[in-house]
Amino acid sequence: MRFNWQVLALGVTFCVLWSSAFTVGKFAVQAAPPLWFLVIRYSLGFLLMWLVLVAMRRRLPDNRADMWTGIWLGIFNNALYLGACYIAFRTVSSGMVAMIASLMPLVTVGLAWPVLGEKPTVRKLAGLALGLGGAWFILGHRLNAESAVDDPLGIAIAAVGMICLACGTVLYKRRGADADPLAMNAVQSGAAGVVLLPVALILEDPDITFGWTFIWTQAYTVIVMTFATLLIWFALIRKAGAGAASAFHFLNPGIALLIAFIALGEPVTRSDLLGLIPVAAGILMVNWPARREGTS
Template sequence: MDWRAIAMGVAFGIIWASAFASARVIVLNAPPLYALSIRFLVSGLIGVGLAFAMGQSWRLTRPQWIATLVFGISQNALYLGLNFVAMQTVEASLAAIVASTMPLLVAFASWAFFGERLRPLAVLGLFAGVAGVAVIMGARLQGDVDLFGLALCVIGVLSLAVATMSVRGASTGGNFLMIVGLQMLVGAAVLSVPAVAFETFTVTWNWPLVIAFLYTVIMPGLVATLIWFYLVDRIGATRAAVFHFLTPFFGVATAALLLGEELGSGDILGVLIITAGILAVQLSRQKPPAAPR
């Protein structure tokens, strides 16, 4: 894994993790599905507009269209929709930790369905990451946790794994920004149905809500998703998914800094274990030095 890919992965991890804190602010002041649907509509229109301005085309390949639909439904509608609903009762840090288990799901799916092989060190790194998440979860579950909200987060991370695998079809043929914009419009359309059916559009207008919404539209909505497409195109879905292990650290840190959520010793220990797992996976991808002649 080259340094540019590592820089892209870390940037994605920081932006992606920060979205949990901004989402928490949004759902405490607005109906979650309405807010998320509007966010995707705005982000999607901006993304498509910028793509057209850059000369990109909406004439995608068949695999790209399939990936766009699957990604829009699995990540935007299911994963983020379920997380937004869950974060009405679940802390942002806990939602971020659950999301970080996704790389193991992607690695298993890559092995089971695509025949992708992982070196022993990479496998150990993935399990170390999961162990670190388990340490954090163990400390968190000792308190009062809404199990229904936690279940929604678990279902959501399964959908995220499907979305990540679907990017395989979107990583060839270019037009990345167009794909990002279109898959957000797909998410907006799908989420608008349950929003109208089950929610009342009641909003508590304040500056934290406005700032959190604008940040979510631009950074996690457009910038992080675009980085993700380029990263998967560069190093593949399984390797890129490793950077989701950064989610616990940055998610918990952001929630503690901005929302005052508690950061305990179990969180710190778990983060250290996760970091070791990431390092192991990265080292497993390094080519061995050539043998001297």
């Protein structure tokens, strides 16, 4: 693992883009119902990725197993995870949703043991306990504050979405890691759009305000979040390795709170800052490359 200025720049850039998506999502649900916004986003994303595949003379997976893996990843990672997050944006601050989503690596450790047979090390178990303890500290203080702005039901919905993302991560490790990432991403977007469409028809009115907010949030989520973050992520993996790249996730909760504070004026309290310390430390301990310790 080599940390140089290029690795640092790529890692921080990826974290800023990943974290900014939550603030963008908060703006997005002001212009469109959550599920309708995502249906349009995933439809545009699938079309754009399919055109890129054609231009690069590549194609969607022709292996049935890869195709079904991509579909299930689309259901877990895109439809359920982001669907839950966008619904939560209606009643929960973007910083809180981001903090909950940042716990995904911790939950993945717990799921990978029974599903993948990856027995966690003492360090990872300590990181899991530390991170969840910090999250519980932040959550407790936010819900008990006199000026509480986060709805408990919305927090629960965001937590369910985060668990779905952890399930998708485990599935990817088990079945999709060797497939073409661009093709799998296209399948995921297409599957998510198909799954969310009937749900949106049943639960929401397509009351969309086709103004500037809708346009820029769609452009940002489709182009920046679908392509830019993917390219930066793989560049980071090439430069630093998968383990070192994953370790950068410890920056996400703090950066997300900072962006939400700047762009939306969401308050950041002393208890938030205190709770972020064990959350970030726990995520770092879980994701830190094993070869430094000579263990897995």
